Amino acid sequence: MKTSKLSIYILGFILSGFFTSCDKFLDREPTSYSSSGFYQSEAAVEDGVSGVYAALNINLAFNLPFNIMLDHWTGLAFERAENTTIGAGGSLNPDNGSVSQWWTANFNIITRANGVLTGAEPHLEKLQGKSKQYLAEAKVLRAFAYYNLLAAFGKVPFFTKPVTPEEYNSTRTDEAVIVDFLLTDLDGIMNDLPWIATARGRVDRSVAYGVKSRLGLLAGSLNYANKGPAYFKVAAEAAKQVIGQRVLANNFEDLFNKAGQQKADVRNESMFEIIYSDKGVKKTHMIGFGQVSRNYGQTGRHPGQLLADTYECKDGLRIDESPLYDPKKPWANRDPRFGYTLWMHKDTVEGNTNGTETGRVKMILDVYQPTTKIFNFTTNTWNTGTNADINSGAAWTSFANAGVGLMWKKYSNEKIESIGAQTCNSIVMRYAEILLNYAEAKIELNELDNSVYDAINQVRKRSKMPNFGIERQGNQEKMRQIVRRERKVELALEGLHFVDLRRWKIGDLENEGPSYGYPLASRAPNGTITQEGYDLVTPDMVPNFKKSARHDLNDIANYDAYKNKLKVRDQNRFWNDKFYLFPVPQRELDLAPALGQNNGY
Template identity: 30%
Template sequence: MKLKKYILLTLGLASFLSSCKENFLDVTPTDRVSDEAIVADSVLFEAFVINRYLTARLQDKEADGAPPGFGRGYEYAMWSSLTDESIYRSDDFTWLIQRGQLAPENTGITGSLWGRSYRSIREVNYALANLDKVAMSQGHKNLISGELKFIRAFRYHDLIRNYGQVVLLGDKVAQLGEDFTDPVLFQRSGLQESIQYVTAQLDEAIAALPLNNSNTWQKGRATKGAALALKSRLLLYAASPLYKQNGTTVTWQQAADAAKAVMDLSKYSLDPNYGTMFVDEAGKSPEIIFARYYNLDSRHTALEIANGPNGYDGWGGNTPLQNLVDAYEMKNGMLTKDPASGYNPQAPYENRDPRFYATILYNGATYRGRPVETFTSGGKDSKDGPSSWNTSQTGYYLRKFMDENNPIQNPWNVAGRQPWIYFRYAETLLNYAEAQNEAVGPDASVYAAVNLVRQRQAVNMPPLPQGLSQTAMRERIRNERQVELAFEEHRFYDVRRWLIASTTENVPAYGMDITKQGNNFVYSQKVALEGRRFEEKHYWLPIPRAEIQASGTKLEQNPGY
């Protein structure tokens, strides 16, 4: 791992900048690896390929402790804090997005997606262009080619789901100078063309990638299942209303078939314990399809201190909203708004879906040997506790991903090794259920897929009631995704692709005030963050103004910005 880390840190833009050396700077650098050395050494070349799963840190507090991977992952401010799942206690450029103030000049924590993705795509194209020059067997070259195409497809998928139309570079390795005027660098392709290109790349990757990685040191590298899972997600998005509105022709049946292809591998299964798969440093869960793994030399943000309650000396980072809490059913399978559910608003956390207890710390939850106290007055985890500036504004704290075996105080040489899961089997099952329901209605296979997720051993929620209409099943599946996949970077994209963000993201960011009166608590809903707002243009992110300017204004901005 030390070699891999060294290659990432020293390479960086080496290949990008090597084409623009001037004679008076024609010296042998001592802080980077040359293009010639990478191509001449198969071990070095493979190290370069491995590090394409990572990229450079482009923003403050981004990938603190280790280089970024795909998506935000374990950051200080998580992607959930741009949605109705949570708000970030210290803002860190998230509130402007919650409040609808996103602009090309003011992109908040979303600002590095465009540049990071295209930097990575160029690096992949460089590797593919030079692969035939490397001394290795043809079989291994085929494997590396499939791996690179998967990485490139992942980057394009990230661009598509954030910006819609994207610039398709093909295999071009753009150089500074003469290539900078090439129109291919700035011409955005239609959404359908982009989906077709990425799907074709994934089909080639699927054919080349192994079902399993043969060695422990290959853990975290792409497999056939990872590429199939990415294809499943991409086609699910492409069949959804937002994408159809923007010209895609992918059918729900194609999306269902893509998810079924993952299921038909018969390789993955649901983890019996919903909570432990997120904290197992070894990442042995049968549910994990593709994940980012960490070690002592390369750790992510210490989650326990970054998100823990202030009474435990935590910083109260990504704090869940009441909006999400209300989505969790009662243990009997009914929503709290159903009068027959048994929900008691003055005992709101009793008899809820077990996934609620594994995801959210609430007033009275047992954590590290004592009950969480978010009540006032006098609650240790309220504004009356220590470090009041770290107090949750919502009355809740994050539990998912938190390992109670890790210290909160002084975690720096111990914590930060939980894997970040990009794809897991529960998502695949819910992808299938949604697509199949939209394609043919709620047949037996739809029920089976959703009920598998609901009835894993440690969750054991009741099966969905029989006789649901297609519309009713759609709502149940959407709710299932909201609670099952909470904080895993799905909600932001789900509400947009369903075209419901104009509703869900215009609802206030709610929290809960808990007041202690004698031996009892009184619960009352409050607004935790003022001014939450979503406009039609926000269905896609703006391309940062700096990118538009760098193109000589050739790059077309998204509508409304």
């Protein structure tokens, strides 16, 4: 039960410097105190656990919830600058600041949780009220942080109590040992938690089972201690406990904007959230501002074509198999989640720059022309204006230039508040994931039954997609394909693919070459567009998903047959299998050499 020196230093701040938050149970900043003898009352325990929650405010990019950034470290999305995506452009090394921050932030959660749990231990018999619930919450958050570390770094230092100086220069603990402890630990606190927390933002029993299912999927997929099947069984059973305790929201889009998140059905699906608020001590983020058009935002993160081409047509067939797919109009006849998640050329986008009527924005996206249509809300007319995505000093960062013609609509389709100061919550875990966790674990166990089929089809039905084809039933490989497809299209931009890529070992497929996108236009010698790219598309410009059996299984599109006709970025993109694990940060190794480095770094 040990940790590194850096994590020891964090311990000194465990009970001071808490971040404030908007929700009632976090909306205070306790004075500095020693944990020794403090946790003798419900109020003290609640105060201490508030500090654990506060440590979830991890910004891996400026004013951005951590989970939003994680999927940009995969092949499905990328950051603004070329070849900088962690794990695919050579920037992944022991001195990488984001890698170091992810290590430190998760150990901060663990250290704070351990401080409260250890401080309260001598007083357990006399603690009353909700004290046991709050302590159980601390254990759930600790398990969540260890899950993040295991997925990113593999073996890590493991401790369940504040460490002593003798433990400073520690070694790392095998993954299975950590997972087994956490699974048992979570089992021991389930009855201390309500199924649905009364205070939004708190973890509850459904989240505890959700973390358990994540741990089981991770350990099962990577076959920790050669116990893969046993861990998949844990994942399935944990997810099964939640099925029926929660419901899916009626409308997918409602999950990701301020107005929708006020609805009871959305609250029910959103099991674990990072809470934001425009009341009291205001707490905001800038998800939308960093992923929209340069006409009203900054555009720092981009979805990729590999993700876009994973969405089926509305008949339930992949685009290379569906007669409904038209490469001239790739947005047409698609899974509705395509349009709920992504914006692209010729879409009408809406937003708000200041949260008032005067800040409303409505315009037509264009990846080709220097002008576009912009709506004037005063005169209720469409006017032609400068297209900053093409014709501005900052156009190099736009979805047309730094991106491949796609923008995130998820968390950006915000009409009632400023995209530069958003207070919609950031979802860390929701019921749709639980259904897919259950289905995947059962599929890996080859226990294919109606409960598996129903779990996947519930998620599809919510977005008005048909049930998957009956020919998949009973076929493990075909079921594996559909559940992986659903995880990508349902949960994009929620931080889960960062781990899925590692579990499924598909980093080489997603990052085997450049990122391709929209069709290039025809231009005159002076640069003027003579014919837009989509007008030049031919019927054979359909991605090839069958370059190999692994490409087919994982829905990885290949564009080699017509790549010279497409927008391209990340020409130097590459993959090395060492990227499946992050390097141990160098500053950690400098303080604790016994940690050792992951292979290849």
